[in-house]
Amino acid sequence: MLERRVHYRRQNHYRTKSNGYKIVKTPGGKLTIHYLKRSAGKTVAGIPKLRSPALSRLTVTKRTVSRAYGGKLTHAEVRDKIVRAFLIEEVKQMKRLMQQKDKSSKKSKKNKSKGKKK
Numbered sequence: 001m002l003e004r005r006v007h008y009r010r011q012n013h014y015r016t017k018s019n020g021y022k023i024v025k026t027p028g029g030k031l032t033i034h035y036l037k038r039s040a041g042k043t044v045a046g047i048p049k050l051r052s053p054a055l056s057r058l059t060v061t062k063r064t065v066s067r068a069y070g071g072k073l074t075h076a077e078v079r080d081k082i083v084r085a086f087l088i089e090e091v092k093q094m095k096r097l098m099q100q101k102d103k104s105s106k107k108s109k110k111n112k113s114k115g116k117k118k
Helices: 052-057 075-115
Strands: 021-025 031-035
């Protein structure tokens, strides 16, 4: 069994929400850490900038925004997620249509070849 223990490479050695990482195997066979970035690059509109003790004392309605991914993602990131999901579904629909066209064209070719006499 492969040993899964790794060392944190930065000064914060605790498993907090902001100190996330992914275990990666190097070409030399070692296991190392790749740190993960935070999702929101900008501040989320509608949420006050406070330190965690003060933020925890706020009411839930002041800590979140009333939309999908309320206090986590900005409005632009939510819009990008929706557009990406829509485009992925569109691609799936087009693939299904193309497969149906291919099947129907193959069937028509087979029917034409069976009808011909030598």
